[in-house]
Amino acid sequence: NAGVTQTPKFRVLKTGQSMTLLCAQDMNHEYMYWYRQDPGMGLRLIHYSVGEGTTAKGEVPDGYNVSRLKKQNFLLGLESAAPSQTSVYFCASSYPTRMDRDGEQYFGPGTRLTVT
Amino acid sequence: AQKITQTQPGMFVQEKEAVTLDCTYDTSDPSYGLFWYKQPSSGEMIFLIYQGSYDQQNATEGRYSLNFQKARKSANLVISASQLGDSAMYFCAMRDRFDDMRFGAGTRLTVKP
Numbered sequence: 001n002a003g004v005t006q007t008p009k010f011r012v013l014k015t016g017q018s019m020t021l022l023c024a025q026d027m028n029h030e031y032m033y034w035y036r037q038d039p040g041m042g043l044r045l046i047h048y049s050v051g052e053g054t055t056a057k058g059e060v061p062d063g064y065n066v067s068r069l070k071k072q073n074f075l076l077g078l079e080s081a082a083p084s085q086t087s088v089y090f091c092a093s094s095y096p097t098r099m100d101r102d103g104e105q106y107f108g109p110g111t112r113l114t115v116t
Numbered sequence: 117a118q119k120i121t122q123t124q125p126g127m128f129v130q131e132k133e134a135v136t137l138d139c140t141y142d143t144s145d146p147s148y149g150l151f152w153y154k155q156p157s158s159g160e161m162i163f164l165i166y167q168g169s170y171d172q173q174n175a176t177e178g179r180y181s182l183n184f185q186k187a188r189k190s191a192n193l194v195i196s197a198s199q200l201g202d203s204a205m206y207f208c209a210m211r212d213r214f215d216d217m218r219f220g221a222g223t224r225l226t227v228k229p
Contacts, residue, residue: 033216040125042207042219043161058216090161103149103211107161 001026004108006091012114013081021076021111023091030096032074033058033105034066036087043090047075050096081115088112118141120208122220129198136175136183137193137223139208148212150191155205155222166204167191195225203227 001084007022023032029050035043045058049068063085065077074093078085092105119142132191141150152164167175167182175182183192191210197203208220 035219040221041222042120042122045211045216045218048216059218087225088159092161104151104163105161105217106163107153110159 003027004091004106006089006111008110008111009109010112012116013078014116017081018077018079019081019113020078021089021091023076023093023108024050024072025074025091025093025106026072027093027106028071029093030077031094032068033092033094034074034076035090035092036060036065036085037090037110038087044095046076046089046102057113072102081113083115085116086113120210120218120220122208122223124223125221126224126226128226128228129195131200132197134194134196135198135225137195137206137208137225139191139193139220141189141191141208141210143189143210143212143215145212145214149209150182150184151209151211151217152180152193153207153209153219154202155207156201157204159208165193179205198227200227200229 004025018074033048034046037043044060047066052071055066067075089111090107094105121140122170148169154162165177165180167184179196181194205222207222211217
């Protein structure tokens with residue numbers, strides 16, 4: 001099993017450009033998440049999905065959109081990139097059980113995005 | 117909204133000694149779960165240990181144990197017999213019934229030979 005994979009691994013954008021980050025998981029997880037990681041701030045939740053066709057806003061959703069057309073895929077879009085979106089982006093997935101050991105999130109390797 | 121606080125930006129420990137990484141949390145939900153993750157310099161997030169709010173005993177996973185003090189809302193990670201490979205960022209996280217996983221700012225642990 002590949003687990004959680006992310007495409008691309010690195011990307012440099014100019015201000016105003018758009019892009020889509022792809023996350024794929026092969027563990028049949030219901031829940032999927034997008035986080036951003038900035039120095040000194042840990043991981044912050046951007047958007048998440050509790051099932052195919054559903055999405056919800058997390059802690060820092062502004063400037064991002066997401067789609068979950070297939071259970072195994074979760075896409076993160078930046079319509080008009082800004083330098084403040086320079087960050088490392090992590091995708092994660094988990095089973096729906098929230099309050100026990102199965103609530104563990106499995107993470108992808110991350111995408112390093114730089115917006116100039 | 118829940119909040120996770122890790123007050124130690126950086127910690128040093130001598131190889132083979134034990135170290136405690138602090139984590140305090142805040143939630144009004146009596147049902148919640150606490151997680152610790154390790155992030156080595158390679159960048160991946162590695163799950164270490166879980167503690168549920170109703171668990172009677174402190175969680176243990178090999179050299180990792182969680183010092184859970186519910187009344188103080190603290191969930192400190194204890195690493196015994198530190199190894200050079202333990203050098204990494206460590207994140208405390210929590211989820212409850214109303215909010216999904218939230219992470220602390222992390223603690224960078226350096227193990228000295």
